[in-house]
Amino acid sequence: MTDSSQQKQDQTRRTVLAVDNLQTRFMSRGPALKAVDGVSFSIGEGETVALVGESGCGKSVTAQSLLRLISPPGQIVGGHIYLEGDDLMTRSQSEIEDIRGNRAAMIFQEPLTALNPIMTVEKQLAEVLHRHHPQRRKEARAQVLDMLQKVGIPDPEGRLRAYPHQLSGGMRQRVMIAMALLSNPRLLIADEPTTALDVTIQAQILELMRNLCSQMGTALLLITHDLGVVAEMADRVIVMYAGRVVEEAPVRTLFAQPAHPYTRGLIQSTPNLATHQGQLVAIPGLVPTLADLGDVQGCKFAPRCSMATDKCRSEDPPLQTLGPDRAARCWYADEVMQTVSAQA
Amino acid sequence: ATCEGVYGGELSIAGPLSLVTLDHMAITSEPTAPRNAVYEQLVALDANLVPQPALATSWETSDDGLTWTFELREGVRFHNGQELVAEDVVASWERYSEVGARRFELEDIDRVEAIDDRTVAIHLSNPYGALLESISAMSGAWAIMPANIARELGTTRADRAEQVVGTGPYKVHTIVPEGRTTLRRFDDYTMHEGEASYNAGARCAYFDQVTYTHISDPSTRVAALLAGEIDLAIQVPGDEADRLINANHTQVVPTSPGARVYFKFNVAEGPFADYPLLRDAVRAGLDTEELMAGFGPSDYWRANNTPRFQEPQWPWIDQSHHFPQDMDLAQQLVDESGYQNEPIRFLVVPGGATGWEKAPAMDQYLRDLGLNVRMESLDGATFGSVRQNLSSWEIKGAGGGSLVGLRYLDASGVDRNGNPWPNLPDGWHDVLERALNTEGQEARAAAAEEFYELHAEFNNELWTGDVFFIVGANSNLRNIATDDSTASFWNIWREE
């Protein structure tokens, strides 16, 4: 995150989350795997920020690191996480537990496995309330019912005693959302919330999240690999590649004028219902694994980049500020932007 | 006799055999002492194996030897309070003739008659000289029980406590099959005359209660005794005796006679039948002293370093055919015998006196002689049936109690199907007949000697010695009979 953009945000809306140079590693036999390698960004109140990237680029690890949910052999080795100004990295385990599910909540990709199969919906929901807002059972139940209603579950009374496997995928994800929003968090982290769902259901869930977050003013960090979802949901976008942020931009700018060859490649290789059919432009090569990248000198994307020069292969580019709210990690960001404009 | 010990207390006995029933008539395979404490017979053997008065005080034989008349003791009461009368003896016989485990020894009894309440007559179809010895057998025996109970039982086994009613010094309290069986003193017991000797003479029931438990593993019995969990352990291995002697609260009592240790040759088929000299070779090749060392220190066994086929416990038993160990002779006998390295199967059954304990040593001697021997260990049941098949073994472990009735000798001349053994010497049955039926010990002994001459020729046995049964006991127990390997307990008392 660059200074100028930080300033700008402070002016427009209160920052809910600010991440500064987050570094998470997995200790392994060989060198430690840098799953998250110096990631910085921030999210304002009511804002939706999308984190995109292909599998293994570190999206989920970033999300888990934010709530310090990384467990061995993983370890957060550096950086700061400010939730409404509090540095979570300096908090004790027990203080973190007070924050989780309360001021910051999280939902996961696969709602079937993310819900405890042997507990009823009611128990799993009420648990959050009991934990963070101890109160009478009756009141809790009323609150739970209210929340289920909000997330659009038909016959919430009846569903209270249901077990997760008795619900459809969409219903489960609604329950997950209800659970996350129950204590009115300031930040909601959604890790690919709709990847496991059918498109028609995905549309329902995205709409629901959009509505609820804007109603409640919740900041939303939406993790996805689907550019379509990004285009529909996000205010700003952060593109990750190999554990690093390679580009950050407001959503429209990003699609109209990507500044990183990877971003551009992603957009070009994504089938678009609305554009002319024709050949999709593939990014050559393989999606890298962390272990492969240990010995890549210079820009991590260089091996797959059609524009790569010797400089790219030897020197690692920094994240350059390109304008308000914009940054990219490419030596030739300006040229990339220009070629895209020219094409258009 | 007077009972001068201290009365009271409880005696806890552990023996190697499990106890499921006290039916004295039907069973031979279970511990005998509890049954002999509950039941009594007309006559009882003393330590010299001479029949002595028990429930019968006197008896006489008719001139033709076909009728024996017994006077019953007066005032004898059963555990249920009934008084013993002649009718009880008759009814007991009737049951025994149906279920008695050794009734074949008494096949010559035609009927038993109650002359009056106190007098019983046994009518024989043939004269039978060993009648008293046979009716005083201590297991599978003609026990005297109340007439009504004997009739009620018929052929069913007397397993429940209320069915087990005798005249002995202890009465049954509870029977838990394979578990714990409890006897209690019978206060109305009528003492027999004479010094206590083996199964005969006075019996003083000092303990209020006696319990019998089954601990099959000998070292476990010893451990239990050392731990004070039991007072008396029947059959302590010689190797364990030192531990009991060294512990300050236990003692050992070696009792004799114990078990005879012997092996049997198959003289019907196979090398030992074909080459009689081979049997002598084996006899000469054995170091019985060393063989018997397997039973522990030599205090607890007597080796017969001149193995023969019988022990001279009965007066008429032969003393010949001695073979002191002589390897050269043995080797020579093997060479002369004509043995062609035919396989020799050596059957062993665990647990018996010649079982796994001694069998390896025997096996070793046979191998040392250069015999092509293969030891086969079988469990009891398999052993029982395999040994019947004379073409399935050449030599087997045997061994057992020291008392051998003449009927057994008779039986040892036939195979299991009742057919006479092949190669049986001529005149075998005639002489046996005479030995059995002659009146008077002297005359019988003469006939028996003649029989054993023949038997020696046929001889299929290889006796190597005796093992004393060692009784382990708490050292405060007194009066443990040294002449009784079954560990009868009726005269034992505890010193405070």
Add this chain to the structure above:
Amino acid sequence: MAEPQELVRVTGLKKHFPLTSGVFRRTVGAVRAVEDVTLSIRKGETLALVGESGCGKSTTGRLLLRLIEASAGELMFDGQDIRTLDRRALRTLRRDMQIIFQDPFSSLNPRMRVCELIAEPLKFHQLARGRAEVEAEVDHLMNIVGLAPSHRDKFPHQFSGGQRQRIGIARALAVRPRFIVCDEPISALDVSIQAQVINLLAQLQQDFGLTYLFISHDLSVVRYVSDRVAVMYLGRIVELADTAALFEEPRHPYTAALLSSIPVPDPSLERKDRVILTGDVPSPSNPPSGCPFHPRCVHAQAICRQEVPALRTVARGSGRPGQVACHLAEDLDLQGIPTTEASA
């Protein structure tokens, strides 16, 4: 232009999987996975089969190949009734029709090397004789699908998803088939890799004159690859038309809803009147009466609840042909996705 020849024709295809329950495991019902499907595939074309998960797409694909036996219906391949084939004839048929699977992780035997995997169909059908010939053919096939020859002796787990999918394609191609069922061949892959595989499939179709049944749940992908599209819902085909016609002028409310649910990776596109379906897909073991879609259809009328609509030819404004199974097809004004010029 001559009428293109039909390669595959199925009529009234049905597949019911029995459902058992109770003490005696009696058959209490059936999963009606495929219910009365009639379609034909022309030589050299790509017919896409789309629909939400569980609607019976894969089952249809498998039925076409006789990997499972149909409960009812006729199956013609190149003019030959293949439902009556015996084992031997079926084995020869396998040379004509192949399948590529969705999951590149489970569709390759993990205990076989790449060369064994590709050589197996060659040897089994005796398409190459002798070691040298087989090896040459394997090399050739690997070359065709873009696998380096150095990968010959590797095991599947040593490859990335896209590479594995290439191995699967090579294996299917080995028997030189005329017809390939592609069962969601790209949905497990990362976007940048998806494009590679789509392009490869298109290339192969051109080179070898292949006919594809392209199964997918992603309409935006379908738009790039298919000539015609069949939309399935609860085991039935609800609409079948040329690709452009279907996208621009959907005639079935379900198709329209599907189109409208798909997120478009273009934030500049304003989508008005989005149809967001309510409710979930009903269970195929207990399908609704009448039109299977009526419980979720905003246009549903009384007749929809009672009568199953037949798949019939319905005229479109543009005059392009197509079949629809909707009672109200003529009366509804449904919104499609107009093709805008590509912005990139």
Add this chain to the structure above:
Amino acid sequence: MTAFILRRLLGTLPIVLIVGIITFFLVQLSPGDPAMFYVSADAPPQEIERVRTQLGLDQPVIQRFGFWLGEVLQGNLGISFHQNRPVLTGFLDALPVTLWLAFFSLVIALVVGIPVGLLSALRPNGLVDKFSTVFALIGMSMPNFWLGMLLVLLFAITLGVMPAQGYDPTSFWTGFRSLLLPAITLGYSQAALVARMTRSSMLEVMRQDYVQTARAKGLRTPVVLGKHAFGNALNPIVTVIGLAIGSLAAGSAVVEVVFNLPGIGRLVVDSVMRRDYPMIQGILLLTAGMIIVINLLTDLLYAIIDPRIRYD
């Protein structure tokens, strides 16, 4: 749920029948002659024949099987040759010892195994885990009869603080005292198994998404582990416990021999040695029945723990 139970019950019927067939013919195959046990070592053939008739051994096998099956179906397992009383009575007399032994060893297995397993799952490869791995490996590798002998050597013979053998049913405490060493002997290996299974099951479950969810909800670690993780880890643990009960309930034969306990296992060994056919048959049948019932209960327990099974 009722249908579930009924179905499982019906499903066991063929198993029970096969168990019966195996039981009967297995025992009848024996080459030994049980009659040999009821006569003295040198008894003549007539005597043996009489006993054989008395025991019903003179009939053809098939006929005996039919008869036996008919009787068994009426709940009559026959009369023990040796004990001369109903097999069932003999079995029931021996059962309490075995059940108490099974109970105590199970208590040991659970009280030791589960906490040890939990602790080592908490910090895999930590000190506790390493220690418990060694503990468990040794437990699973020691033949339990050997362990039993070593315990007797130490506690009964050398130290003299525990009884070496036998079962003293006088009171609960004497019974407990006599079963303690055997229970440790049996319980150790079971504890090792339970610990291993608890550990691996917990590690497996702790990788699951819903545990992550529970943590993301801010639940305290003990709640996450105890409620969310352990509940889900229970199924394989229950399996091991079910197997343990099964093997304890009847499989302790060797240990009962070592400690001279008048239980089922001992009874089998003794009955086999004596060729007490009805008794062997009865025990095999009854123990198999017990195990079938235990399996049934285990299945029910799965269903209680896991609603996915319950609602099928």
Add this chain to the structure above:
Amino acid sequence: MSRLAGSRAWASFAWIAPLNGRILFGGGLVLLIVFIAAAAPLLATHDPLRVQMSMRLMPPSADNWLGTDNNGRDIYSRIVHGARVSVVVGMAVVILTTVIGTFIGLVSGYFRRLDGPLMRFMDALMSFPSILLAIAIVAALGASIQNVVIALTVSFIPHTARVVRGKVLSVREETFVESARAIGLGDWLIIKRYILPNVMAPLMVQATFILALAIIAEAGLSYIGAGTPPPQPSWGNILSDGRAYLHNAWWMTTFPGLFIMISVLGLNIMGDGLRDKLDPRMEAGR
């Protein structure tokens, strides 16, 4: 060229590298025992059957390394020869169990029609506690090494069959099996090339544990007199002989027990390692 050949040659040993320490350590112990069994005649210092009454119950000494038994036989030599029984019985049981169990498991997992009857039969066998079943079988057939092998095989088969069947059920649902069918392969070819190789991993783990169980079970059976018949030494019957001399000849019980434990420990460690390596999710196969 030579470099290439070299790398090929190394590739065939590549499996060694990922072998974890446990497999190597456990496997080492097992190999040690197998070596002892194979080289027993060379390693033994005495004739294991040689009875020498004068030498009975001698404690460990320079001549009798591990002491002598109640018949004066050398315990060390008996243990070394006893290893043969354990290894032979264990191997025979494992091979038979694996072959038969795998066949039953494959058939019943792959051909669903046979599944019911076969598995009912396996369930029935599993309903007997395996040691009781083995005792009963040995009793029925007579105590001999061969019959011990039969008894243990019969009682272990259902366990292997179940493991294999479970794995077959999951493997047969994998798409690669369908891909084989799409190519036209027949059932037996599919079983041979697709199912069997994928069942090997849990099977090997299972086999390791069965070997451990078989060694313990053989010793247990011999211990109660239903196993290897004397005079043939086996670890179990040496222990059984020693039972009577627990207090005055600790060496008779301690050493054979230690040998059993070491070999079983080796197998368990190796099995654990294999399981983690091959199939981390499999549950203990007992």
